[in-house]
Amino acid sequence: MTHIGKDLGLQPRMGFFTDSTVCIGCKACEVACKEWNAVPTDGSVLTAESFDNTSALGANTWRHVAFVEQNTEQGFRWLMSSDVCKHCTEAACLDVCPTGSLFRTEFDTVVVQQDICNGCGYCVSACPFGVIAQREDDGRVFKCTLCYDRIGAGQTPACAQACPTESIQFGPLDELRERAAERVDALKAAGEPGARLYGADPSDGVGGTGAFFLLLDEPEVYGLPPDPKVTTRDLPAMWRQAGLAALGLLGAAVVSAGFDRLNPRSRR
């Protein structure tokens, strides 16, 4: 079983596997999420970017379907994929939150507690995916909760339940990763060499994600960072460096003071 942090019980880590190859771009996920979580609308603007008028994840968009029209050697294709908070194994937002608003649940998902968040915004710059954001008229940050309330009662997250083609699959992360790997193999065998997983590798820059994806092209094509790293990863090393530098400075100051005492002439 995949656990991170301390072994706190028998609840396996839960997550999303989004198989973009069966996505029909219907955006039921966007609406079901908003209805369940009472997320406000995010502006009604025709972007003329294919059928994507939502553009990106944010405080008021917790599921976002990307549309990419491509002319490839095999012909024309229309890639569609539903993006969501990655619920990273190494979650920078969680690391930097000063109030304990962000926390890791018993399902190993990352959730913002709206009654604690003070709107400092540290997490916003911490997230390597640009997911978490502040609500303008509110100040607090909002993002996907992986339907913490629903899964806590044994129910399915709203987006996964609504998805007409099971592009969004919810379940124990281990099972999902196994299923996804089989699916990639099947696709490659069927002549889709570009099929790959994104976020399923525990050795990637965020330790693997709780919500991972099956893509048919490079992540950048879908608007995803190609090599995301948890932004706090170098923090321990940075602190150590800073600590050493501080010690060094202190040492230098002590030595300098010592010289002064040994050599009173310098104080003439």
Add this chain to the structure above:
Amino acid sequence: MASSPSRWPVLRQLRGPDSRGLRAAAKSDATEQLTPRTSTADRVVGSVCPYCAVGCGQKVFVKDEHVVQIEGDPDSPISRGRLCPKGSASLQLTTGGAREQFVLYRRPYSRHWERLALDEAMEMVAQRVLNTRAETWEWEDDGRRTRRTLGIASLGGATLDNEENYLIKKLFTALGIVQVENQARVCHSSTVAGLGTSFGRGGATTFLQDLQHSDCIVIEGSNFAEAHPVGFQWVMEAKKRGAKVIHIDPRFSRTSALADVFVPIRAGTDIVWLGALINRVLSEEKYFREYVVNYTNAPVILREDFKDTEDLDGLFSGLDEQHRRYDPSSWMYQGTEVAAASGERDRPPTEHARAKARSGHSESHGSGGANVHGDVSTDESLQHPRCVFQVLKRHYARYTAEMVEQVCGVPREQFDEVFDLITANSGRERTTSFAYAVGWTQHTVGVQYIRAASILQLLLGNIGRKGGGIQALRGHASIQGSSDIPTLFDLLPGYIPMPHAHDEHETLAEFIEADEAQVGFWSNFGAYVTSLLKAWWGPNATLESDYCFDYLPRITGTHSTYETVQAQLDGLCKGYFLLGENPAVGSANGKLQRLGMANLDWLVVRDFSLIESATWWQDGPEIETGELVTDAIKTEVFFFPAAAHTEKSGTFTNTNRLLQWRETAVEPANDCRSDLWFIYHLGRIIRGRLLASTQERDRPVVELTWDYPTEGTHAEPSAAHVLQEINGHDAAGKPLSAYTELKDDGSTSCGCWIYCGVYADGVNQAARRKPHTEQDWMSHEWGWAWPANRRTLYNRASADPSGRPWSERKAVIWWDERAGKWTGHDIPDCEPTKAPSYRPPEGAHGVDALSGTHPFIMQSDGLGWLFAPAGLVDGPLPTHYEPQESPVPNLLYGQERNPVREVTRRKHNRYAPSGSGVYPYVLTSYRLTEHFTAGGMTRWQPYLNELQPESFCEVSPLLAAENGLVNGGWATLISARGAIEARVLVTDRMRPLSIGGRVVHQIGMPYHWGPNGRSTGDSFNELSSMTLDPNVHIQEVKALTVDIRPGRRPRGADLPALVEQYQQRAGITADTGMEVTT
């Protein structure tokens, strides 16, 4: 929890297992107590999504008498808990702030709405109905008894419950109102006639879950994944099992993205494509011979005087050019005669017969194929030059792959690829399924499109097979129901034709004889009609009163919604009900719709919000241009806010003929009421006023059975009681269980014979909700389907003539010799104990005349019709004609267009000439998954608007470059009738086609927008024309010609001026495009 120090996070961190304080120690009390509202609801009610016709199950959660959540029902065998974006937005639809709450009233000539009390409004409407009816009452037309009023009309019903449609049709018919129509007219009426004449029933032959068993799925004239997303999961299941999915469409849509093969095609040319497939199947002998010989009319020999389009350069024999109709007698089988079309056997077609044919008798084949009487000759070797098989071959001989390339713009390789896939996946072991929607129905040859697919599927032996069949994808929650029940002018419940006016006083017996078939289940027609009359007039319907048959008003021709608009323009129709339909946006030629309404005395609109059809007098396009002036419009308008699907009980019938009952979750608020409430109380008030009447014309109303119990604070009539009336009962009041129990002696009563059985044993079968996880894949115990809960229609054809399945892999039903009955996975669609070896004795009649091998039991000869000798008015075989407006000539024949199509000669309905350089581009219309039909249920919803905020048109990069169009910019589209603006999407999903050596550009746009609501835009239907298929009067909106130029459109009077300029440049006159023959 008290927030004592021991609860402080820092202490919990130090003392508990979460030493880093990132997990449990950081949880606030609120977080600890988090419970989903789906767990704390007071009650959960089973419901069905109100949008499209897939019929996804919904669960409605109620807390403190408010709906707090609506989501998918995982128990549903159709949807398995899933919902598309619209269904997912049901909570916002029903509880969001966009719904009107109070009755609004517009006085004649007023510029404003006023509030009006609900009760007073009802009294006023009742008064207007009675006044207008009295003013326009007609006993006779041209010497024939009609007993009706053409002064009142009604439109709407596909979004309403079956019980609502039933009472609407019942009351209005009793009042003598014949102009009763709904969205089914403009959407899938072609299906009823196309599938009905081919197979005997005019609905999808299979059900969505069956698609998982297809080896190949052809989606054409449909954007399945976009318009029926949750139904599309079954295509994905098939894909998982290795099936191939082919999508043929003018544009690359979200369905194409998931298809294995995408074939771009010119809009309006599918008959060439299908005809070429038929041609090649025949010439390469890829047809399923044993199936074709035994189950179709391939061997039947036609008359000598039949002339095909090959003989007459695009025409069939029998064209009467002056009257714009065919005399179909030469199309008949040798040795038989037509009963359905003429009504009188041995006389030449009279004006009366012509009018009867024009009225669309074709739609009565929704349940019961066209009638043939007489002795038929056959040649089982299929060699006789006049047998259907040979005639079919000859008819399609020039429909070749080369022709497909020239006319449709489809490259040869793609034609070959599709041909190989469908033929490799048909036969004993494998089946191919076809799925289509309005890309096929909405043409002047819409019915023939569907006939072409029917022919192909019969030849391949796919009808009645597991994973085969034809999936007609209907689009509204209960549009199948509003066709079955129906709120349509030409039908009575169960596809019984509305009686036609006769020179002499027609009795019930004569009516029955004229339409009754000699063979098959339609031979019990008399029982169905009598039981209906009994349901409507109860104790007054007796043998002595001829079962009150005389109380039914008569039709004299076509009274379709488009005829009604013309009657409004001509000042003949003065009162109009709009019941959840928005013709100012959703019907062809928006301007004529509104000008018609401007001529009314009164208009009643029932809807959620102030749709365009309710406010055109105040802020419609003609107010902007000055063509109409508010102060000069005398139309009185009533707006009644409607109840949502969660606020009333009743049944929807989905696209697979499945009835699903919805329970009321909460009562409607303020003035909102269901349409059941509205029509019941309107009827109650009207009957109250007529009770003392001595007028003969009022007797049908006074004697109408209208005694429904009411309940709740609003006195809501009991939908269950209405459904029970629809189901029917015997003389003792016991509910009936099957239509075979119906009698023609007045001892049975039944509101709709094809629904008989929905309340079998007194149990609401439509309310059954056994989870699919507890049933087999057919899930018979969820809801109830007509006929008789069969799911795969014509399943007798899944077995060979001896009763053995063609293959184990595709077995559906089979004959059990020992038990002496049919058995299997589905309810047999044939008589349960009739042996395959049964052959009808000489002179057998009715059901006894059906042999043990006939799979199409509603056909008068028990066979699937490759050739339709009766029932359709524009030809027994589908023939390619160009759309009314086309940039290219017909490359197959000298005859350009459907010679008997219905054209409209009106100033605002002018036509572009063929091949006009002024309107050089093909425009087609379609849907988006985020919006729904004319927008009344989506353009007021913020969650849906932000997904697709504005109207747009889609053009190819080449067309954009040629015309200076910019992605994200504006464009103006101009047709021979109107001009609109839309944003532009430049995309490779639109492709120019090479047609007959030249480049033809296609432009596509969604038709959801209008000027009202939170997301507004110009309406597509400002551009379209009223040009109709002659069988069913459906408009051609899938192919017209336009010009496109960058920039926004002119405002005010400059707008009609622009349209006129274009007309002048193109040399358009009142006669342009009106010809019969070319």
